[in-house]
Amino acid sequence: MPTAEKKASGMANSMVSHYPDKPDIVTAMIDLSIEEMAHFREVVKILMKRGLQLGPDTRDPYVNALRQHSRKGTDVYLLDRLLLGSVIEARGCERFGLVADALPTGELKEFYIAITESESRHEDLFEKLAHNYFPTKVVNHRLNELLELEAAIVESLPIIAALH
Numbered sequence: 001m002p003t004a005e006k007k008a009s010g011m012a013n014s015m016v017s018h019y020p021d022k023p024d025i026v027t028a029m030i031d032l033s034i035e036e037m038a039h040f041r042e043v044v045k046i047l048m049k050r051g052l053q054l055g056p057d058t059r060d061p062y063v064n065a066l067r068q069h070s071r072k073g074t075d076v077y078l079l080d081r082l083l084l085g086s087v088i089e090a091r092g093c094e095r096f097g098l099v100a101d102a103l104p105t106g107e108l109k110e111f112y113i114a115i116t117e118s119e120s121r122h123e124d125l126f127e128k129l130a131h132n133y134f135p136t137k138v139v140n141h142r143l144n145e146l147l148e149l150e151a152a153i154v155e156s157l158p159i160i161a162a163l164h
Helices: 004-017 023-049 061-067 074-102 109-135 136-156
Strands: none
Touching: 004 023, 004 074, 023 109, 023 136, 061 074, 061 136, 074 109, 109 136
């Protein structure tokens, strides 16, 4: 999880760089980047408190497999980036929520509850931004395609200890 939050912040910064002409995306991604980096900071604090340290960044097979389905071309690439962000955040929210539910009452449970609530806002954010630039029918059609692709990807992945 630590690297997932750091990578989410980096992705948001990348969107700012790629879409400086879209003020709603710039504003939303700056806010997202800051929030994700704050989550990362909290994770690092928890690790240090437990006498642990960060491991190296690793490639996420789930995210990488999803990104292989991004289409080329200015408009479709933007749509796919936004919708993939929505899907990834939705799955992160689900998984963080499952972890929160499974933990005993305490600091770690409270952290996972807070991060779950935050992730739930992010999944809506990306889809709302997509609707700012594309017709509802186009957004919904592509989102359904990506969800079908995601189902096949998840089915093919090995079971590992990962949140996304």
